[in-house]
Structures are given as C-alpha cells and as structure tokens.
Amino acid sequence: MKRWIIAAALLGLAGAAQAATQAEAEAALAKATQTETDAGKTGNRWLPAEAALKAAKVALDAKDWDKAATQADQAQALAARAIEQSHEQETAWQDAVIR
Amino acid sequence: MRFLGRVGVVAALVVLGGAAPAPGVDPAADQKAFAAFFKEKFPDVKPADFGNGPYAVNAAMRKQWEDIMQFPPYDFALDEGKTEFETKFANGKSYADCFANGGIGVRQDYPYFDTKTGQVVTLDLAINQCRTANGEKPLPYQTGKMASLTAYMAETSRDKPFDIKIPDDPRARAAFAEGERYFYTRRGQLNFSCASCHVQGAGQRLRGDILAPALGILAAFPIYRSDWGSMGTIDRRFTSCSAQMRSEPLPPQDPAYRSLEYFLSYMSNGIPITGPGTRP
Numbered sequence: 001m002k003r004w005i006i007a008a009a010l011l012g013l014a015g016a017a018q019a020a021t022q023a024e025a026e027a028a029l030a031k032a033t034q035t036e037t038d039a040g041k042t043g044n045r046w047l048p049a050e051a052a053l054k055a056a057k058v059a060l061d062a063k064d065w066d067k068a069a070t071q072a073d074q075a076q077a078l079a080a081r082a083i084e085q086s087h088e089q090e091t092a093w094q095d096a097v098i099r
Numbered sequence: 100m101r102f103l104g105r106v107g108v109v110a111a112l113v114v115l116g117g118a119a120p121a122p123g124v125d126p127a128a129d130q131k132a133f134a135a136f137f138k139e140k141f142p143d144v145k146p147a148d149f150g151n152g153p154y155a156v157n158a159a160m161r162k163q164w165e166d167i168m169q170f171p172p173y174d175f176a177l178d179e180g181k182t183e184f185e186t187k188f189a190n191g192k193s194y195a196d197c198f199a200n201g202g203i204g205v206r207q208d209y210p211y212f213d214t215k216t217g218q219v220v221t222l223d224l225a226i227n228q229c230r231t232a233n234g235e236k237p238l239p240y241q242t243g244k245m246a247s248l249t250a251y252m253a254e255t256s257r258d259k260p261f262d263i264k265i266p267d268d269p270r271a272r273a274a275f276a277e278g279e280r281y282f283y284t285r286r287g288q289l290n291f292s293c294a295s296c297h298v299q300g301a302g303q304r305l306r307g308d309i310l311a312p313a314l315g316i317l318a319a320f321p322i323y324r325s326d327w328g329s330m331g332t333i334d335r336r337f338t339s340c341s342a343q344m345r346s347e348p349l350p351p352q353d354p355a356y357r358s359l360e361y362f363l364s365y366m367s368n369g370i371p372i373t374g375p376g377t378r379p
Contacts, residue, residue, distance in 0.1 A: 043355075045347040046288045078288065085285065093283040096294050097129070098136045 020069035028072035029056050035079040042086035049078035124276045126265050126365060133366045137314040141302065150318030150373040152311035156302040160309055164377070173250055173323040173375040176330045180251030183244055188233040194248070197229035206249075206256035207372050210361045211264065212271040219274050219357040222249055223332055240351035241338065246321040246330035253321065253374035261318065261372070263365040278362025281355050282313075287346030293359070296340075308379060315367045317360065319376025326379065333360055 020028075036053055039045050056071035137149065141156055148155040154164045184202065187193045195201035199208075209222035220228070226248055227237035238245040265271045285292045296305060297313035304310075321332045331339075337356050338348035349356055 044286050047342065047345045047347055048288050050347060082288075085290065089284045089286070093280055093285070093292070096283045096292065096298075097279065098132050098298065099129070 020065040022063075022065050025056075025060055025065040025068035025072065028069045028076065029053075029060060032056065032072040032076035032079060035076050035083070039079045039082040039086070042083055044082050044086045046078050046082045049075050049082060052078060124272060124279070126272070126275050129279065130366050130368060134314060134369075136298070137301070137312050141312065146369065147371050149312055149315030149367070150370045152316060152319055152376070152378065153302075153309035155315075156312065157309045160379075167377060171323075171375075172325075172377055173321075173330060176247040176250040176321070176323070176375060177254055179244070180247035180249070180254075183248050184251050188230070188235050190233050192233050194226065194229055197225070197232070202252060203255045204259060206253045206374070207259040207262050209263075210357060210364060212266055212268065212274060212361070214266055214268050214271070217270045219354070219361045221333070221352065221357055221360055222252065223334065224352055224357070240332060241335035242327075242329055242331055246332050246335075249321050249332060250330065250375035253372055256372040257374075258371045260369045261364055261367045263361070263368055265365060274358045274361055275365060277355065278358035278360070281359045282362055287341070287344030289344050291344040293340065313363065313366065315370035315373075317363050318367060318370050319373045319378075321374060322376040322378045324378045330375070 032053055036045065036049055039049065052071050052075035056068050056075060059065075059068035059071055134146070137144075138146070141149075144155045151161075151164075154161040184194050195203075198205055206222060209225065210219050212218075213220050223240055223245055226245065227240075230237055238248075265275055282293045285295070294313070296310045297316060300310045301312040302310065317333060320336070321330050322336070323330050327335070334351035334356065337359065338351065341348035
C-alpha cells in the first residue's frame with residue numbers, strides 16, 4: 001500500500017513538472033506569433049501553422065495553459081520550417097526550371 | 100545600355116517583392132524548352148490537344164469526358180455569361196465598349212502586359228476595370244458572374260491559339276520572371292511547387308486525379324469542376340492549389356498570381372483556347 005502511495009505521489013510530481021504555467025504559455029505564444037509573422041514576410045505562411053496558432057490562442061483564452069503551450073510550440077516549429085523552406089527556395093527553384 | 104536594362108529588371112523585381120531573377124531570363128528559349136519537354140514526355144499527344152488537360156494524356160478519362168460533353172455542365176454559365184455580357188451598365192455602356200473587337204474572340208490575348216501601368220492585366224482584371232470605369236462595383240474573382248462572363252468570352256475564342264506577348268520592357272520581363280519563379284518554388288507544409296504536380300507529376304495520379312500537364316493548362320478556364328460542383332476561375336484554381344499544398348493562398352489577382360498566369364499563358368503560346376472546360 002505504501003509503495004502505491006509513493007508511486008502515485010511521484011507520478012503526480014512528474015505531471016506537475018510538465019504542466020505549463022500561464023507565463024510559459026504566453027511566452028510560447030508570443031514566440032510563435034513572432035515566428036509566424038516572420039514567415040509571412042517571406043510570403044510563405046503554412047496553413048497548419050496558422051491553425052496551431054489559432055488553437056493556442058483559443059486554449060489561452062480558456063486558461064488551458066498546457067494546451068496553449070503545446071499548440072504554440074507546434075506553431076513555432078511549423079513557422080520556423082516555413083522560413084527555412086523560403087530561404088532554401090530562394091535559389092533552389094532554379095534547379096527545377098526546364099531548360 | 101545593356102547594363103542599365105539589367106538593372107531595370109532587377110529593380111522591377113525588387114518592387115514586385117520577388118527574389119532575384121534567374122540569370123539570363125530568356126522567355127522565348129524557356130518556352131521552346133517547355134514545349135519540347137512535354138512533347139517528349141507525351142509523344143502521342145498532338146500539341147493542340149494539351150489544352151484539354153488530363154483528357155489529353157489519359158484515355159479512360161477522355162472517354163468519360165466525351166460522354167460528359169454530350170451535356171456540358173458549364174452550359175448554364177455560358178447562358179448567364181452571355182446575358183451579363185450583353186446587359187448594359189447603368190450609364191448605358193457595356194463590356195463591349197471596353198475591349199478590342201467588342202470583347203469577342205479576345206481571350207487568347209490575355210493576360211497582357213500594360214506598359215502604361217506596368218502591370219499584368221488578366222481578362223478577369225480587365226472585366227473589373229471595365230466595370231469600375233463605368234461606375235459599377237467589381238465582381239468577386241473566383242466564381243459566380245465572373246466565371247460566367249469569362250466562360251462566355253472564352254467560348255468566343257475557341258480554337259484561337261494563345262498569343263501572349265512580352266513587350267520590350269524590363270518590367271514585362273520581370274513579371275514573366277516572377278511568374279516563372281513562383282511556378283517552380285516549393286511552398287507549404289507538403290513542400291510542393293506548381294511544377295511538382297504539373298511538370299514532374301503530369302499524367303500521373305494524385306489520389307483520384309490525373310494531373311494535367313502545365314503546357315496548355317489555362318486554355319480551358321474557367322472550368323466546371325465536379326469537385327466544386329460549380330464554375331471556377333483561374334483565381335479559384337490557384338488559391339485551391341495553394342491550400343492543397345497547405346500554403347496560405349494569396350488574395351485573388353495578387354500580382355504574384357497574375358505573373359504566374361502571364362508565365363503559364365506565355366508558355367502555352369500556340370495552344371488553342373478550349374474554355375470553358377470541365378474537370379473532375
């Protein structure tokens with residue numbers, strides 16, 4: 001019985017360690033929003049990044065900090081990849097031209 | 100002088116917001132290579148047939164299309180377009196007053212590069228310019244009356260080959276180069292370019308669709324698409340293609356989309372207009 005209580009307590013601590021705070025969720029959203037804005041400047045916003053950003057804002061309004069942080073991180077990763085793609089394609093497109 | 104010309108092209112591209120042009124942009128040479136590529140890829144397809152898109156390269160689809168064409172699904176749009184075209188504006192003028200030859204048989208000349216404004220003018224844009232010049236509200240670009248009007252105008256150009264010109268103007272060459280860059284640039288989460296489907300994938304299946312070759316791909320527009328259940332313009336196709344790549348579409352008639360249309364239409368010079376068309 002004692003072992004079960006200790007295990008449950010440890011699991012609870014682990015869960016608490018993973019839970020995002022409001023400040024963390026807001027910071028993640030701010031970072032993702034900025035990266036998505038930068039992606040827009042390259043003319044290449046990805047629809048899934050837009051969707052994840054929107055979901056993060058909805059979760060933040062609902063005070064679901066975990067979900068807001070997760071969605072914002074996803075948006076951040078997608079937007080960063082979009083920017084990489086734009087930079088790659090600045091010259092790479094020429095390799096595909098039929099000559 | 101030649102140096103100044105090159106500077107002009109680069110400057111115009113910067114204004115258009117595009118990346119630097121490919122070195123030595125040569126529209127005529129690119130068009131020749133483009134046509135040769137598709138001729139080699141589809142040796143059994145007659146050049147004029149490329150305007151029929153997937154039906155030119157897939158016998159089973161062609162058979163279905165021929166059956167469908169006994170009762171073309173775009174017929175209602177032709178009727179609506181003709182009525183709209185012939186209806187006078189509030190000021191007593193009409194579309195015929197805005198176009199060469201009264202707007203009949205002119206589709207193959209669009210888009211053109213307007214050296215006065217420095218812009219690519221598509222047929223759809225010209226229709227709305229005509230409306231606003233005569234005190235009417237512009238039409239939405241993707242479907243509805245715009246699709247019907249362009250369907251009627253395309254029908255009066257059937258069998259006339261695309262005759263797109265690039266005037267001796269660095270801005271026109273820059274617009275062509277911007278369209279070429281857009282066509283070959285990968286974008287969106289799926290990392291696709293227009294060319295991924297319509298050059299490398301032309302004639303192959305993408306799920307249930309047979310991908311149309313890029314050569315002549317705009318000759319059939321506007322189209323009735325079964326997937327849409329309605330008519331759609333080139334803008335509708337461009338925006339839906341962008342979304343399918345999971346890339347945020349540009350607004351209809353965005354300069355980049357107009358440059359893309361300019362590029363694709365120039366590449367299809369000599370291919371007859373087949374529009375309005377029908378697609379799965």
